[in-house]
Amino acid sequence: MPKTLEEINRKIKEGNAVVVDAEEMSLIVEEKGLAKAAKEVDVVTTGTFGAMCSSGVFLNFGHSEEPIKMQRVWLNDVEAYTGIAAVDAYLGATQLSETKGFDYGGAHVIEDLLLGKEIELRAVSYGTDCYPKKSLKTKITLEYLNQAIMVNPRNAYQRYNVATNSSDKTLYTYMGTLLPNFGNATFSGAGALSPLCNDPDYETIGIGTKIFLGGGKGYVIGEGTQHNPKAGFGTLMVKGNLKEMSAEYLKPAIFHKYGVTLYVGIGVPIPVLNESIARKTAIKDADIVTNVLDYSVPKRDRPILRKVTYEELKSGLIEIQGKEVPTSSLSSYFIAKKIALELKNWLEKGNFLISAPLEKLPYDVVFKPMKEEIMRVKDVMLAPVITIKGGSSIREAANLIIEKNIDHLPVVSKENKILGILTSWDISKAVLGKYRFVDEIMTEKVITAELEESVESAAKKLQEHNISALPVVDKEQKVVGMITTSALSKLLIK
Amino acid sequence: MKVRVYFPGKVVNEPVIAQTILESKSLINILRATVDEHGGDMIIDIPEKDYTKIVNLLRSRGASVSMLEKPIILNEEKCINCGACISICPTKVFNYKEDKSISVDYERCIQCGLCINACPHQALMVHRKC
Ligand code: SF4
Ligand code: SF4
Numbered sequence: 001m002p003k004t005l006e007e008i009n010r011k012i013k014e015g016n017a018v019v020v021d022a023e024e025m026s027l028i029v030e031e032k033g034l035a036k037a038a039k040e041v042d043v044v045t046t047g048t049f050g051a052m053c054s055s056g057v058f059l060n061f062g063h064s065e066e067p068i069k070m071q072r073v074w075l076n077d078v079e080a081y082t083g084i085a086a087v088d089a090y091l092g093a094t095q096l097s098e099t100k101g102f103d104y105g106g107a108h109v110i111e112d113l114l115l116g117k118e119i120e121l122r123a124v125s126y127g128t129d130c131y132p133k134k135s136l137k138t139k140i141t142l143e144y145l146n147q148a149i150m151v152n153p154r155n156a157y158q159r160y161n162v163a164t165n166s167s168d169k170t171l172y173t174y175m176g177t178l179l180p181n182f183g184n185a186t187f188s189g190a191g192a193l194s195p196l197c198n199d200p201d202y203e204t205i206g207i208g209t210k211i212f213l214g215g216g217k218g219y220v221i222g223e224g225t226q227h228n229p230k231a232g233f234g235t236l237m238v239k240g241n242l243k244e245m246s247a248e249y250l251k252p253a254i255f256h257k258y259g260v261t262l263y264v265g266i267g268v269p270i271p272v273l274n275e276s277i278a279r280k281t282a283i284k285d286a287d288i289v290t291n292v293l294d295y296s297v298p299k300r301d302r303p304i305l306r307k308v309t310y311e312e313l314k315s316g317l318i319e320i321q322g323k324e325v326p327t328s329s330l331s332s333y334f335i336a337k338k339i340a341l342e343l344k345n346w347l348e349k350g351n352f353l354i355s356a357p358l359e360k361l362p363y364d365v366v367f368k369p370m371k372e373e374i375m376r377v378k379d380v381m382l383a384p385v386i387t388i389k390g391g392s393s394i395r396e397a398a399n400l401i402i403e404k405n406i407d408h409l410p411v412v413s414k415e416n417k418i419l420g421i422l423t424s425w426d427i428s429k430a431v432l433g434k435y436r437f438v439d440e441i442m443t444e445k446v447i448t449a450e451l452e453e454s455v456e457s458a459a460k461k462l463q464e465h466n467i468s469a470l471p472v473v474d475k476e477q478k479v480v481g482m483i484t485t486s487a488l489s490k491l492l493i494k
Numbered sequence: 495m496k497v498r499v500y501f502p503g504k505v506v507n508e509p510v511i512a513q514t515i516l517e518s519k520s521l522i523n524i525l526r527a528t529v530d531e532h533g534g535d536m537i538i539d540i541p542e543k544d545y546t547k548i549v550n551l552l553r554s555r556g557a558s559v560s561m562l563e564k565p566i567i568l569n570e571e572k573c574i575n576c577g578a579c580i581s582i583c584p585t586k587v588f589n590y591k592e593d594k595s596i597s598v599d600y601e602r603c604i605q606c607g608l609c610i611n612a613c614p615h616q617a618l619m620v621h622r623k624c
């Protein structure tokens with residue numbers, strides 16, 4: 001028998017609702033079966049605590065004695081956006097301090113506000129007849145603000161990609177420090193405790209859903225930016241009153257050589273209205289699959305190295321291309337669980353009711369890439385390209401280089417696949433040794449460019465490896481063109 | 495046990511560790527070594543029974559020696575128990591406990607410093623006292 005939300009809320013008010021967290025729910029379903037679990041359990045609580053860059057606070061400072069229409073405003077040297085009304089501003093979590101750089105940002109201001117600390121407020125203006133004041137400097141605390149309303153455009157990713165690094169350099173990313181040669185892999189998200197993973201079809205979560213936000217109560221106000229439900233990457237836009245929140249569940253973080261972000265604690269209660277919802281809330285880490293991406297590839301569509309479940313990720317080791325790679329979580333499962341339990345506590349005490357969504361989150365949207373005009377390698381490469389077959393003599397290669405007046409000669413297989421590359425310098429050097437075939441003197445580890453790669457990325461490769469040409473290869477590693485520094489510089493002058 | 499050894503600039507060029515190994519006939523494992531213009535800084539692992547002997551030999555050659563008890567400091571107020579440090583550490587100092595909070599096995603730390611910047615919450619510090 002399905003339950004109604006009214007029944008569940010009545011039980012909550014009476015203090016006898018059965019509330020369990022999402023981890024417990026999967027055990028209950030396993031033990032008692034779906035029908036019994038759906039009947040017995042009224043609410044399943046979820047939780048997540050991780051880096052949520054797309055967060056910030058709307059602030060209203062009140063009017064100064066001589067009024068000012070703020071044109072630019074800073075809090076502890078962190079600039080907030082004030083292209084709205086005179087004394088309203090939006091402080092973004094990732095905005096960096098103009099004096100402290102990576103060591104302090106919007107997230108730290110939010111924390112300092114929560115801790116009751118004094119914040120230096122600075123503003124400038126052009127002055128108007130109604131707002132004559134042109135500059136202002138004062139100290140404020142959270143208490144003195146009329147409003148401090150957290151509005152986070154994108155929080156609570158359903159799941160997230162796993163990051164690793166195949167290159168030979170350490171990378172510093174928003175996914176943390178990635179050690180070279182698959183030295184580690186990092187992931188984010190609470191897995192089976194994650195709110196949207198427990199309601200993947202958005203049957204109970206929608207606009208108006210009351211949630212736990214940063215230790216206080218908040219609301220879902222719609223789908224988050226980059227919401228991508230069909231790919232299993234749904235997101236939430238949320239709001240709540242910062243004045244009711246706690247520094248325990250909103251923590252600034254610094255990702256080394258990347259920047260500042262805010263860790264946000266979110267918990268969503270899911271009413272168990274029927275067996276179908278019970279089944280979805282019984283999800284386990286082993287059921288949640290995500291992709292391992294190579295972050296050393298500087299492209300939007302990074303190659304997927306493998307698929308992996310949260311269970312594997314949480315085991316501490318995963319295999320990537322035959323290598324055992326240690327994993328690390330960036331978000332805190334410990335605090336995610338604490339949030340789910342805290343929310344359970346609120347529901348059991350009867351002071352938090354479940355709200356029916358006014359509207360469901362959209363399911364029919366896609367996350368499109370940016371529209372931009374990119375010059376691609378295929379548009380500017382030199383083609384056709386002169387190559388030489390493996391097994392040819394060095395003399396033949398020398399002849400070709402002189403005859404065609406070129407500096408680089410890719411060595412290819414019968415199928416035209418890249419084997420190596422020769423430069424005129426290699427040939428001159430070969431004269432000194434007793435070499436006969438191109439294969440003996442060519443460079444085998446060839447840096448190549450791809451047809452669809454941007455010219456910018458190819459130019460970076462040339463610079464990074466201090467070379468002057470890149471063979472261009474297609475998907476099958478066949479040589480189809482050449483990119484050279486001299487051709488690129490001509491392009492710029494044109 | 496782990497010991498931290500400092501070499502002032504003037505003894506950096508001498509094979510102090512090799513001589514100490516020869517004379518003490520003890521197995522000394524070099525876990526980490528850095529040298530710059532101010533001198534050398536090394537973390538070594540030595541058998542506990544030879545501690546006094548080795549320390550005396552090192553000191554007689556101009557090195558300063560200190561015991562490493564808590565090589566790193568974890569600020570529990572700041573730590574959120576994420577686990578970002580776990581996969582960074584080359585010697586597996588960090589682990590999850592049963593309740594998914596972080597345990598620190600100080601014994602294993604070689605003070606490489608990798609975890610310091612990798613912690614998003616600035617909860618880790620290397621202990622520097624000599
Ligand atoms: S990375 Fe920092 S915050 Fe995370 S568990 Fe390690 S010490 Fe704690
Ligand atoms: S300094 Fe940090 S990363 Fe290095 S060994 Fe010690 S705990 Fe591990």
